[in-house]
Amino acid sequence: xxxxxxxxxxxxxxxxxxxxxxxxxxxxxxxxxxxxxxxxxxxxxxxxxxxxxxxxxxxxxxxxxxxxxxxxxxxxxxxxxxxxxxxxxxxxxxxxxxxxxxxxxxxxxxxxxxxxxxxxxxxxxxxxxxxxxxxxxxxxxxxxxxxxxxxxxxxxxxxxxxx
Amino acid sequence: xxxxxxxxxxxxxxxxxxxxxxxxxxxxxxxxxxxxxxxxxxxxxxxxxxxxxxxxxxxxxxxxxxxxxxxxxxxxxxxxxxxxxxxxxxxxxxxxxxxxxxxxxxxxxxxxxxxxxxxxxxxxxxxxxxxxxxxxxxxxxxxxxxxxxxxxxxxxxxxxxxxxxxxxxxxxxxxxxxxxxxxxxxxxxxxxxxxxxxxxxxxxxxxxxxxxxxxxxxxxxxxxxxxxxxxxxxxxxxxxxxxxxxxxxxxxxxxxxxxxxxxxxxxxxxxxxxxxxxxxxxxxxxxxxxxxxxxxxxxxxxxxxxxxxxxxxxxxxxxxxxxxxxxxxxxxxxxxxxxxxxxxxxxxxxxxxxxxxxxxxxxxxxxxxxxxxxxxxxxxxxxxxxxxxxxxxxxxxxxxxxxxxxxxxxxxxxxxxxxxxxxxxxxxxxxxxxxxxxxxxxxxxxxxxxxxxxxxxxxxxxxx
Numbered sequence: 042x043x044x045x046x047x048x049x050x051x052x053x054x055x056x057x058x059x060x061x062x063x064x065x066x067x068x069x070x071x072x073x074x075x076x077x078x079x080x081x082x083x084x085x086x087x088x089x090x091x092x093x094x095x096x097x098x099x100x101x102x103x104x105x106x107x108x109x110x111x112x113x114x115x116x117x118x119x120x121x122x123x124x125x126x127x128x129x130x131x132x133x134x135x136x137x138x139x140x141x142x143x144x145x146x147x148x149x150x151x152x153x154x155x156x157x158x159x160x161x162x163x164x165x166x167x168x169x170x171x172x173x174x175x176x177x178x179x180x181x182x183x184x185x186x187x188x189x190x191x192x193x194x195x196x197x198x199x200x201x202x203x204x
Numbered sequence: 205x206x207x208x209x210x211x212x213x214x215x216x217x218x219x220x221x222x223x224x225x226x227x228x229x230x231x232x233x234x235x236x237x238x239x240x241x242x243x244x245x246x247x248x249x250x251x252x253x254x255x256x257x258x259x260x261x262x263x264x265x266x267x268x269x270x271x272x273x274x275x276x277x278x279x280x281x282x283x284x285x286x287x288x289x290x291x292x293x294x295x296x297x298x299x300x301x302x303x304x305x306x307x308x309x310x311x312x313x314x315x316x317x318x319x320x321x322x323x324x325x326x327x328x329x330x331x332x333x334x335x336x337x338x339x340x341x342x343x344x345x346x347x348x349x350x351x352x353x354x355x356x357x358x359x360x361x362x363x364x365x366x367x368x369x370x371x372x373x374x375x376x377x378x379x380x381x382x383x384x385x386x387x388x389x390x391x392x393x394x395x396x397x398x399x400x401x402x403x404x405x406x407x408x409x410x411x412x413x414x415x416x417x418x419x420x421x422x423x424x425x426x427x428x429x430x431x432x433x434x435x436x437x438x439x440x441x442x443x444x445x446x447x448x449x450x451x452x453x454x455x456x457x458x459x460x461x462x463x464x465x466x467x468x469x470x471x472x473x474x475x476x477x478x479x480x481x482x483x484x485x486x487x488x489x490x491x492x493x494x495x496x497x498x499x500x501x502x503x504x505x506x507x508x509x510x511x512x513x514x515x516x517x518x519x520x521x522x523x524x525x526x527x528x529x530x531x532x533x534x535x536x537x538x539x540x541x542x543x544x545x546x547x548x549x550x551x552x553x554x555x556x557x558x559x560x561x562x563x564x565x566x567x568x569x570x571x572x573x574x575x576x577x578x579x580x581x582x583x584x585x586x587x588x589x590x591x592x593x594x595x596x597x598x599x600x601x602x603x604x605x606x607x608x609x610x611x612x613x614x615x616x617x618x619x620x621x622x623x624x625x626x627x628x629x630x631x632x633x634x635x636x637x638x639x640x641x642x643x644x645x646x647x648x649x650x651x652x653x654x655x656x657x658x659x660x661x662x663x664x665x666x667x668x
Binding site for chain 1: 213216217246249250252253254256257261262306309310313315316317318319320322323324326327330331334363364367370371374375378379382383385386387389390391392396401402404405407408411412413414415416417418425428429
């Protein structure tokens with residue numbers, strides 16, 4: 042197989058070639074997920090589905106809205122909702138809501154908001170965990186209100202109990 | 205079939221210096237060390253998330269571990285990352301590090317969110333861990349040279365240092381190819397190239413972030429109505445991904461692809477604020493380049509600093525005695541001859557520049573009007589009446605126009621060899637710029653009125 046006259050070198054090259062084939066094959070192995078009925082992403086061997094999903098004109102989002110005394114909406118930052126970055130929080134929020142954990146989570150968020158003194162948080166009197174449907178095109182042309190919205194849980198922000 | 209196999213064999217197992225693989229180990233290892241240091245807090249916080257969110261991926265086949273155990277494993281991985289980068293006890297520490305890093309990364313992705321930016325860093329660490337990446341530029345090499353005096357590991361060359369580099373490149377292009385297949389096999393199919401879905405992806409990503417309290421992304425809002433931009437970006441990115449395997453076919457194709465992909469990730473950061481650290485730092489693409497040239501530049505810089513103040517004096521000025529002695533003590537060993545237009549002011553200045561920045565005395569000089577110069581012009585089938593290019597003969601190989609200029613820069617003292625990076629610009633473009641300047645050189649640069657008196661050491665380098 043190997044043109045190298047030395048059998049020891051030939052053996053080493055065959056071993057190297059095996060490693061190459063295994064690793065390249067491993068990176069290619071998630072390809073069938075593209076045609077699977079229930080595709081499952083993995084790590085570090087991914088089929089990279091993030092940019093292939095089809096987007097609809099109206100998209101659904103999970104988020105936490107705070108209301109101030111005058112009823113003005115403010116979107117709460119991911120740092121008061123959970124840990125691990127925006128995308129981690131987004132997925133965790135959706136999973137928690139779908140698992141029925143919104144009432145507990147909203148209490149935690151309300152406590153965190155009560156401890157914050159930044160401009161975004163200081164006038165917030167209540168927080169709600171919501172699922173909203175937004176028209177993407179409208180949103181990018183200034184109409185930033187949701188088409189429809191479902192509130193899963195609400196909690197008052199009680200600053201008097203904050204240590 | 206046999207010929208095909210032999211060609212593949214020669215390509216995959218071509219000889220390479222040990223320093224190339226070693227430098228990749230250092231760069232990838234240093235990147236991971238920094239990454240772990242920078243993300244320790246996030247990893248520890250994620251490890252404390254609600255166990256209900258835990259969905260194991262990769263090599264994780266168990267439930268959440270205790271925070272104390274996770275912290276211990278994280279810190280062990282960090283220490284091993286340092287040992288890996290330094291190349292200490294590589295045969296033991298490197299596989300252990302690769303295994304622990306793989307588990308650690310998989311565990312971090314097991315909390316309902318998979319970050320794809322770290323995949324390739326893990327794969328590259330695995331390749332470097334199972335190969336002889338610590339044969340040079342490592343503590344192992346230092347210890348070996350102490351045991352066996354004269355074992356200069358940095359000068360090692362062999363096939364065993366090349367296949368891991370090829371594999372690192374192959375893994376990168378394969379991953380991008382898989383990305384392209386996902387787009388084409390997805391619900392959009394070829395329609396993806398219209399750019400509508402890319403535009404929608406960007407929009408949804410921006411909305412997700414804004415609805416989680418992020419400041420609105422001004423770039424995505426400004427670009428949203430520019431449909432043509434997304435059409436171009438979609439086609440360009442799909443080309444970069446789908447044709448990625450072609451980058452393996454030729455060295456320069458690899459450079460071209462790597463630079464384009466690197467810029468694509470910076471574009472993604474600019475438009476979508478998505479940070480792929482391994483790609484954005486350029487570490488992922490280093491395997492496509494002869495990184496060991498950095499060492500050559502470094503040595504050249506050190507040598508230049510070493511002989512600083514002992515450079516040849518400018519033409520027409522007496523040479524300091526120390527410099528004369530130093531130069532005289534060197535073995536005169538020239539490697540290339542530069543033929544230039546003796547009646548051109550720009551060429552004269554360029555020759556002076558080369559003399560000043562060529563402490564290794566790599567070059568000798570002759571005018572194109574001399575018999576030797578005319579001989580070279582005849583050899584290259586160039587007219588000897590209208591001199592539009594210098595000729596540089598290195599070994600027995602003649603180079604002209606921009607290629608000659610860049611190859612000359614490559615041999616000069618630091619930092620001039622950095623200009624050689626322009627060699628990746630397509631030759632017609634480079635030569636176009638060269639021809640533009642060459643056509644106007646006599647207008648812009650007057651020839652010298654008188655010939656300078658040169659020191660004997662310098663005069664010896666002129667053949668005519």
